[in-house]
Amino acid sequence: xxxxxxxxxDQDLRLFKHGGQVFWYGLLxxxxxxxxxxxxxxxxxxxxxxxxxxxxxLGLMLLVGFTGQISLGHAAFLAxxxxxxxxxxAAGWPFWLTLPCAALLSxxxxxxxxxxxxxxxxxxLAIATLAFGVIVEEIITRWDSLTGGNSGxxxxxxxxxxMKLDGDAxxxxxxxxxxxxxxxxxxxxxxxxxxxxxxxxxxxEISASCMGVNLARYKTMSFAxxxxxxxxxxxxxxxxxxxxxxxxxxxxxxxxxxxxxxLGGVGSLHGAVFGAAFIIVLPQIISIAKxxxxxxxxxxxxxxxxVFGLLLIGFIxxxxxxxxxxxxxxxxxxxxxxxxxxxxxxxxxxxxxxxRLR
Amino acid sequence: xxFFSVENLGIHFGxxxxxxxxxxxxxxxxxxxxxxxxxxxxxxxxxxxxxxxxATAGRxxxxxxxxxxxxxxxxxxxxxxxxxxxxxxxxHATVLQNLLIGRHRHRSTALWQELAFTPAxxxxxxxxxxxxxxxxDFLDLQHYRDxxxxxxxxxxxxxxxxxxxxxxxPKLLLLDEPSSGLNPEETNEMAFWIEDIKKGLGIxxxxxxxxxxxxxxxxxxxxxxxxxxxxxxxxxxEVQAHPAVIEAYLGSKEPA
Amino acid sequence: xxxxxQLLQLLLAGVAQGCVYALVALGFVLIYKATETVNFAQGxxxxxxAFVALTGATVLGLPYWLTIVFAIAVMAxxxxxxxxxxxxxxxxxxxxxxxxITIGAGYVMRGxxxxxxxxxxxxxxxxxxxxxxxxxxxxxxxxxQQLAVIGHTALLCLVLYLFFRFTRVGIAMQASSQNxxxxxxxxxxxxxxxxxxWGLSAGIATIGGILLxxxxxxxxxxxxxxxxxxxxxxxxxxxxxxxxIVGGLIxxxxxxxxxxYMAEGFKDVAAYxxxxxxxxxxxSGIFGETVAKKV
Numbered sequence: 001x002x003x004x005x006x007x008x009x010d011q012d013l014r015l016f017k018h019g020g021q022v023f024w025y026g027l028l029x030x031x032x033x034x035x036x037x038x039x040x041x042x043x044x045x046x047x048x049x050x051x052x053x054x055x056x057x058l059g060l061m062l063l064v065g066f067t068g069q070i071s072l073g074h075a076a077f078l079a080x081x082x083x084x085x086x087x088x089x090a091a092g093w094p095f096w097l098t099l100p101c102a103a104l105l106s107x108x109x110x111x112x113x114x115x116x117x118x119x120x121x122x123x124x125l126a127i128a129t130l131a132f133g134v135i136v137e138e139i140i141t142r143w144d145s146l147t148g149g150n151s152g153x154x155x156x157x158x159x160x161x162x163m164k165l166d167g168d169a170x171x172x173x174x175x176x177x178x179x180x181x182x183x184x185x186x187x188x189x190x191x192x193x194x195x196x197x198x199x200x201x202x203x204x205e206i207s208a209s210c211m212g213v214n215l216a217r218y219k220t221m222s223f224a225x226x227x228x229x230x231x232x233x234x235x236x237x238x239x240x241x242x243x244x245x246x247x248x249x250x251x252x253x254x255x256x257x258x259x260x261x262x263l264g265g266v267g268s269l270h271g272a273v274f275g276a277a278f279i280i281v282l283p284q285i286i287s288i289a290k291x292x293x294x295x296x297x298x299x300x301x302x303x304x305x306x307v308f309g310l311l312l313i314g315f316i317x318x319x320x321x322x323x324x325x326x327x328x329x330x331x332x333x334x335x336x337x338x339x340x341x342x343x344x345x346x347x348x349x350x351x352x353x354x355x356r357l358r
Numbered sequence: 359x360x361f362f363s364v365e366n367l368g369i370h371f372g373x374x375x376x377x378x379x380x381x382x383x384x385x386x387x388x389x390x391x392x393x394x395x396x397x398x399x400x401x402x403x404x405x406x407x408x409x410x411x412x413a414t415a416g417r418x419x420x421x422x423x424x425x426x427x428x429x430x431x432x433x434x435x436x437x438x439x440x441x442x443x444x445x446x447x448x449x450h451a452t453v454l455q456n457l458l459i460g461r462h463r464h465r466s467t468a469l470w471q472e473l474a475f476t477p478a479x480x481x482x483x484x485x486x487x488x489x490x491x492x493x494x495d496f497l498d499l500q501h502y503r504d505x506x507x508x509x510x511x512x513x514x515x516x517x518x519x520x521x522x523x524x525x526x527x528p529k530l531l532l533l534d535e536p537s538s539g540l541n542p543e544e545t546n547e548m549a550f551w552i553e554d555i556k557k558g559l560g561i562x563x564x565x566x567x568x569x570x571x572x573x574x575x576x577x578x579x580x581x582x583x584x585x586x587x588x589x590x591x592x593x594x595x596e597v598q599a600h601p602a603v604i605e606a607y608l609g610s611k612e613p614a
Numbered sequence: 615x616x617x618x619x620q621l622l623q624l625l626l627a628g629v630a631q632g633c634v635y636a637l638v639a640l641g642f643v644l645i646y647k648a649t650e651t652v653n654f655a656q657g658x659x660x661x662x663x664a665f666v667a668l669t670g671a672t673v674l675g676l677p678y679w680l681t682i683v684f685a686i687a688v689m690a691x692x693x694x695x696x697x698x699x700x701x702x703x704x705x706x707x708x709x710x711x712x713x714x715i716t717i718g719a720g721y722v723m724r725g726x727x728x729x730x731x732x733x734x735x736x737x738x739x740x741x742x743x744x745x746x747x748x749x750x751x752x753x754x755x756x757x758x759q760q761l762a763v764i765g766h767t768a769l770l771c772l773v774l775y776l777f778f779r780f781t782r783v784g785i786a787m788q789a790s791s792q793n794x795x796x797x798x799x800x801x802x803x804x805x806x807x808x809x810x811x812w813g814l815s816a817g818i819a820t821i822g823g824i825l826l827x828x829x830x831x832x833x834x835x836x837x838x839x840x841x842x843x844x845x846x847x848x849x850x851x852x853x854x855x856x857x858x859i860v861g862g863l864i865x866x867x868x869x870x871x872x873x874x875y876m877a878e879g880f881k882d883v884a885a886y887x888x889x890x891x892x893x894x895x896x897x898s899g900i901f902g903e904t905v906a907k908k909v
Contacts, residue, residue, distance in 0.1 A: 009483075009484050009487045009488070010480075010484070012454075012487070013480060013483055013484070013487075185473045185474070188472060188473055188474065188475035188479075189472055189473055191475070191483070192467065192472035192475070192479055192483065193461075193462060193465040193467065193472070193482075193486075194469060194472050195472070196455060196458055196459050196462070197459070197462060199448065199450075199451055199455070200448055200451075200459045200462075202448075202450075203447075203448035203449055203450055203451065204446045204447070204448055204449075206410065206430075206442075206446060207442060207446035207447070207448075208448075208459070209429070209430040209431050209434075210408055210410075210430050210431075210433070210434055210439075210440055211431075211434055211439075211459050211460055211462055211463075211522065211526060212431050212434035212435050212462045212463035212526065213431055213459070213462055214429070214431045215431065221469070267450070
């Protein structure tokens with residue numbers, strides 16, 4: 001059991017609350033740095049994707065988990081980032097320029113989405129973002145002079161300051177660096193006034209407004225930041241898959257992104273990474289499990305769909321705090337052993353109150 | 359220049375006139391209370407002043423500038439803070455984080471600085487924390503500092519609402535039924551705090567209240583409302599003895 | 615074809631398609647009114663209903679009308695089961711979470727359909743007595759199937775109108791939707807009502823699926839058309855039963871017109887462009903009500 005004896009305000013401000021955290025995160029970082037040595041080629045590829053989807057997950061987590069908005073059209077921002085990267089690289093721009101452009105353009109599109117969304121809440125916002133996502137997908141498909149339409153676009157490997165990052169390890173370090181940067185940036189944001197404003201908007205818009213939070217400004221900012229992060233993820237994604245086409249940015253993809261946030265654990269940065277890792281690893285787990293299932297089930301093309309749906313339902317019912325929540329519970333059990341009480345994380349039973357009156 | 363005044367304020371919701379031609383003035387440093395039976399329009403007036411509802415008639419003047427037409431967050435930036443009748447705290451945050459939101463109008467850092475958490479941001483955060491600790495000391499909330507609001511008892515949450523409003527360092531504090539839901543001891547404490555806020559912090563208080571003992575104890579002047587209209591104004595004693603007020607609360611004497 | 619005939623032809627197609635959207639929208643507006651849950655799996659319920667009808671017609675050899683009854687009955691049970699197993703545990707959770715659960719349910723339904731022997735990933739045709747029969751009215755070609763769709767929908771609307779207007783269950787539903795705790799206190803069997811609503815919605819979705827089958831054929835992805843029901847519900851006014859119908863018809867007609875008069879690709883997004891416009895101008899839709907929180 002650990003007791004934190006606080007003697008300075010800085011202890012509350014710090015990212016790592018105590019030496020133990022520094023140790024474990026440090027260890028994690030060292031292990032990740034050494035990945036090219038212990039990971040197989042296949043695992044490296046998975047790690048690439050985990051990094052990419054973590055960044056996207058962080059973006060969506062910011063919007064959904066921390067500002068309380070909804071987006072069922074985030075694949076659109078992924079697409080903007082990916083296509084911007086593809087087009088600018090084809091035009092000869094260097095990577096250190098194309099990546100920020102992808103982020104900025106996505107942010108601009110995010111503002112375009114965010115502005116009308118200011119007045120919308122709940123299901124209306126969900127449908128608006130859904131509609132938006134579908135429309136963007138259609139625009140990409142139809143505007144084939146720019147995007148190549150259904151024939152898609154190819155990308156060359158990333159070239160950064162003269163180095164060609166076409167090896168597994170090179171690209172991996174790029175992803176790792178960007179993921180770490182995004183995590184830190186968001187963690188910083190959350191311990192500053194802007195982050196608090198976001199959380200205030202999530203919990204009670206009216207009182208946030210009466211405390212001086214400019215709702216319009218912060219909601220738009222949240223959309224923009226979320227879109228920018230997703231755009232960065234999109235640019236990396238484009239390089240990873242080297243070929244992008246509109247069918248990679250459908251509504252189903254948007255829903256998958258939201259699932260990352262939910263499975264990982266809404267309202268925590270760790271959740272984004274946990275969720276991303278889980279989604280990437282899931283098809284492997286299903287493949288392994290196939291050997292144990294009756295052939296009628298295992299051979300069905302809808303197996304992945306079914307498992308996906310069951311997991312989503314299962315997590316929401318049994319583990320609403322997501323993977324990170326479960327990890328917290330395990331860690332608390334270990335920390336407090338043998339004093340852990342079963343009801344520690346139990347939420348009070350709530351009755352549905354009309355969301356229309358929120 | 360008047361500190362705060364409301365002139366011919368009115369609002370109707372469709373056919374229902376909730377507030378009808380109400381005018382009053384609050385002087386700097388006083389505790390001004392609005393009383394009236396249920397449905398008299400007291401909280402509606404608060405919502406009009408806080409610009410949550412747009413008035414359909416009249417104006418609101420604060421330190422010489424007109425408030426009508428502004429956004430609610432602008433009102434907060436000008437130095438007016440409020441509490442809510444049905445507590446509107448941030449349930450999934452700690453007490454400390456709730457109070458820190460109150461400091462929002464005193465922020466000084468830009469987005470890019472916050473993303474990088476520059477030393478300027480750290481410095482600003484320490485300053486905000488110190489300011490909030492003063493409020494915590496004032497209201498004796500030390501042992502609730504890191505608790506999630508969601509699990510706290512009602513009386514404590516009312517105090518936290520008050521604390522959050524105080525954290526904004528307002529010049530005018532709007533308290534919406536500060537004693538509702540509190541037992542006599544807690545109401546007593548609330549009375550002490552309102553007195554301290556007035557004398558110690560020099561904040562002007564505009565209050566809506568039902569509990570007459572609290573009203574009598576802390577108020578300098580009282581305005582009585584009934585059915586959206588002002589019916590009496592004066593010291594607590596004067597208003598309580600006013601025949602129109604008695605009739606509004608108790609009804610007129612029916613011949614036997 | 616002279617322009618006016620062309621227009622009428624398009625309108626007819628639009629109204630017929632719109633009726634299907636209306637039925638799906640109606641199903642989830644009912645669920646929304648009762649529990650404030652938005653059921654993203656409504657389209658998949660429609661798909662499942664169509665498959666059940668298919669089994670009734672082919673495997674059990676039932677005649678058309680009996681197939682409909684059989685499918686509705688089975689799906690009503692399925693709907694009630696879904697409510698009981700999946701939604702009841704999350705009573706009281708925030709709306710967004712519940713939406714995600716219904717999305718999950720949709721995934722399960724789509725996947726499960728591929729695993730059932732005899733269904734799988736094939737596309738099937740559902741035999742109806744109206745298929746392939748057309749009439750000529752004026753210069754307009756009217757398919758009997760289209761008339762059937764419109765007729766069935768109108769009849770259903772009438773039945774539901776009477777149900778909500780003149781029964782206690784309808785009022786109980788509305789109470790439950792605005793404040794569940796208070797409804798419990800008033801002795802309303804909230805959980806049973808929610809279950810019934812889901813059964814009812816699933817039945818309505820089934821009718822939609824059977825009416826849609828001749829156009830799109832029966833396959834595991836036919837439920838995606840149900841997504842267009844959301845714009846329909848928003849346009850008509852979320853939470854309004856007549857709104858769902860009107861909204862569905864509007865979306866159907868707009869789509870039909872866009873498909874003909876506008877460039878390629880507009881037909882697919884017409885519904886979504888319309889809903890974005892409505893959300894920006896009048897989010898509460900045609901029949902919806904604006905509500906605000908009293909603080």
